[in-house]
Amino acid sequence: MIEIKGLTKNYGNLQAVxxxxxxIEQEEIFGLLGPNGAGKTTTVRMLTMLTRPxxxxxxxxxHEVQRDLARVRHAIGVVPQHMNLDQELTARENLELHGxxxxxxxxxRGRRVEELLAFVELGERAGELxxxxxxxxxxxxxxxxxxxxRPRVLFLDEPTVGLDPQTRRRMWDLVRRMNRDGATILLxxxxxxxxxxxxxxxxxxxxxxxxxxxxxxxxxxxxxxxVVEGFDGDGATYALFGTREEAVAYAGRTSGGVTIxxxxxxxxxxxxxxxxxxx
Amino acid sequence: MRELFFGWYPIIWEEMVYWRRRFWLxxxxxxxxxxxxxxxxxxxxxxxxxxxxPGGVSYLEFLVPGVVALAVFNNGITSVTVRMFYNRLHFKxxxxxxxxxxxxxxxxxxxxVSGTFxxxxxxxxxxxxxxxxxxxFACAPAGLLWLVAVAFSCGAFGVFLxxxxxxxxxxxxxxxFVIVPMTFLCGTLIPLERLxxxxxxxxxxxxxxxAAEVLRAGFTGGPVSxxxxxxxxxxxxLFFVLGIWRLNCREx
Numbered sequence: 001m002i003e004i005k006g007l008t009k010n011y012g013n014l015q016a017v018x019x020x021x022x023x024i025e026q027e028e029i030f031g032l033l034g035p036n037g038a039g040k041t042t043t044v045r046m047l048t049m050l051t052r053p054x055x056x057x058x059x060x061x062x063h064e065v066q067r068d069l070a071r072v073r074h075a076i077g078v079v080p081q082h083m084n085l086d087q088e089l090t091a092r093e094n095l096e097l098h099g100x101x102x103x104x105x106x107x108x109r110g111r112r113v114e115e116l117l118a119f120v121e122l123g124e125r126a127g128e129l130x131x132x133x134x135x136x137x138x139x140x141x142x143x144x145x146x147x148x149x150r151p152r153v154l155f156l157d158e159p160t161v162g163l164d165p166q167t168r169r170r171m172w173d174l175v176r177r178m179n180r181d182g183a184t185i186l187l188x189x190x191x192x193x194x195x196x197x198x199x200x201x202x203x204x205x206x207x208x209x210x211x212x213x214x215x216x217x218x219x220x221x222x223x224x225x226x227v228v229e230g231f232d233g234d235g236a237t238y239a240l241f242g243t244r245e246e247a248v249a250y251a252g253r254t255s256g257g258v259t260i261x262x263x264x265x266x267x268x269x270x271x272x273x274x275x276x277x278x279x
Numbered sequence: 280m281r282e283l284f285f286g287w288y289p290i291i292w293e294e295m296v297y298w299r300r301r302f303w304l305x306x307x308x309x310x311x312x313x314x315x316x317x318x319x320x321x322x323x324x325x326x327x328x329x330x331x332x333p334g335g336v337s338y339l340e341f342l343v344p345g346v347v348a349l350a351v352f353n354n355g356i357t358s359v360t361v362r363m364f365y366n367r368l369h370f371k372x373x374x375x376x377x378x379x380x381x382x383x384x385x386x387x388x389x390x391x392v393s394g395t396f397x398x399x400x401x402x403x404x405x406x407x408x409x410x411x412x413x414x415x416f417a418c419a420p421a422g423l424l425w426l427v428a429v430a431f432s433c434g435a436f437g438v439f440l441x442x443x444x445x446x447x448x449x450x451x452x453x454x455x456f457v458i459v460p461m462t463f464l465c466g467t468l469i470p471l472e473r474l475x476x477x478x479x480x481x482x483x484x485x486x487x488x489x490a491a492e493v494l495r496a497g498f499t500g501g502p503v504s505x506x507x508x509x510x511x512x513x514x515x516x517l518f519f520v521l522g523i524w525r526l527n528c529r530e531x
Contacts, residue, residue: 050377073380084371086293093296100289101379145375 001026001153001184002047006056009042009208016042018208020056024186024201029179031199032188033265039208040188041081044157047186048078061152074102077146077183081158083138087131091122091141094130095148102149116144120174136167143174147183154178156187160194172198192266202265206273220263223271230258240271286385287392290376294393309354309401310408316346317412320468343409343416344495345467348429350405351494352487353458355398355433356440359390363441364450383526387438387519394434395427402426419500426497429490432511435518436486442525461487466495486514 002024009017017039024030032040045051047058049069058065061075085094092113099109117123120140130138139159146154156175160168168191175198179185189195195202196216204212204219212219224240226247231237240263241247251258298305321339366373376386409416440453464474465487471479482488489510496503 048378050374070380073378076378078378080371080374082371084374086366086372086375087370088300089293089296093293097289097293098375098379100292101286101376101381103380 001028001061002030002186003059004043004047004056005058007043007046007053007058008055009039009046009051010054015208017046017053020210022203022210022213024184026184027179027182028200029175029185029187029198031195031202032186032205033190033192033195033202033269034188034205035190037207038190038205040190040205041157042208043205044078044080044155044186044188048076048155049073074149075151076153076155077149077151078155079139079142079146079157079159081161081188083135083142085130085138085141085145088129090127090129091117091133092126094141095145098145098148104149112148112150116147119147119177120144136163136170139163139167139171140174143171143178147178152182152184154183154185156185158188158190160189160191168194192264192269196265204265204269204272206269211272212268216265219265219268223263223268225263226260227263227267228254228258228260230254230256232256238267238270240267286381287389289381290386290389291392291396294396298396305397305400306404309350309404312353313346313350313401313405314408316349316468317342317408321346321413339413340499341470341495342468343413344422344498345491347402347405347409347426347498348465348487348491348494349462349467350401351398351426351430352433352461352490354401355394355430356437356458358397359394359434359437360441360444360450360453362393363390363438364444367441368444368446383523386526387522390438390441391431391434391519391522394437395430398430398433399426402430418498421500421503422494422497424497425493425503428511429494432486432490432515432518435515435522438522439518439525442522461485464488466491483510486511489514 002022004020004022007017007020008015020039020043032043034040042051046053047060047065049065049072052066060072063071063075065072086097089097095113095116096109099112104112114123117126120143122137122141122144125133125137130141133141143156143159159175160171163171172194175185175187187194187198199216201213201215202219203210212222214222224242226241226244228239228241228247228251229236239247239250241250244260247260251260321342363373406418440457444450444453463469464478464482465485466482467487471482471488474482489507492507493503493511496507
């Protein structure tokens, strides 16, 4: 559904994305995981034609991104990291405007607006100005707007950034429901648990490069399923093991308190880069 | 053609939603400065300026088309510039047009026509005021057609400026270097013949000068100067080309 070949973007001397190659299958939830500045948002901006790549090409639903703008724009829905709703319109008017921009016939537009307002549980607030909405409500409305024209591919750029844990869980449910309804989803996140909970496959990006690719389970398997975490006076220590038995045996040989736990994607990231996701 | 229509129409629709919500505010705002100009310049200082007027017309007769031109110019430009500035840089909602299957020509046209409508609303309000406050004032029908042309040119100017702004400071620069000088120098409040020597020629390089000239001739039913029309058309084409160029530069 999405094919990326050698996508590259430079900002002056800074290589924001470097020779990115990736294939995302239909109805997959694919996560681009990495710290701030890893190149995730730049990748999404290139795929959604908001930024021109320096090199490389990309195809979405069989259409070349740089050449077939109109078809690609009909095929994609985008929820950017920042709020980009018209604050002076109501929730219903924002969706209405989107439907008009996508040339939806009036009757279908009206039905779809009501259906999506119900989907994101904003039906009762539909007539209120968006400027009065909370962050979570705006985020949900942005998702509804991205779905208005029934896109086959959805780009969600840090969809839960700045949301409280409860709203974040609701957003996850929405993402799963959209995927169940047939959407292919590319989401970027720097929340480890989000990628773990939602994504069929994850690509880990660091400094503009894709450094690992696979399902969360495969990536964890690659570095070891269990972690023995301790503290040696200078800082935290991590040792990764393929089986619980190996981890327990290692812990037994270690003096001081240690914790044995399952590997997370953050451990994978640390193992690959020597840094934590937030660093 | 269908693509173009469906592209620009939603932008106008959005503008009309703003109108519906804030019509009375627009009415009050667009009425205020023309009313002040008419009262201070027209009925105040203007009463004593008859002898300075070229062609022997009363200052009030001279002032009315100038105030209409000013209202169209200021509001046609500012409405689009401010809307684009906030949509692009503050609310980021301009991105919605960039992500939609809408061409740059349609986006340009949508915002230019929005500015045209605001300019026409402001101009219409001033004309209404004048009909009440200035006894004996009559507007030739051709003047209304020229009003549309001037308003469209102002809308086009507003789109270009709106796409150039990058910060709040830029807004101040535009206000101080574009709007204020043109307000006083382009033959709207003071006849060009009364400006200092070289300035009389230089102000023809400003877009409001031909706009005011065309409106003045149009309202009085006199012959409209061809060079002024050509200049107005030239400015509009230039704003169109510059606006499309800015839209083609994707924001990084």
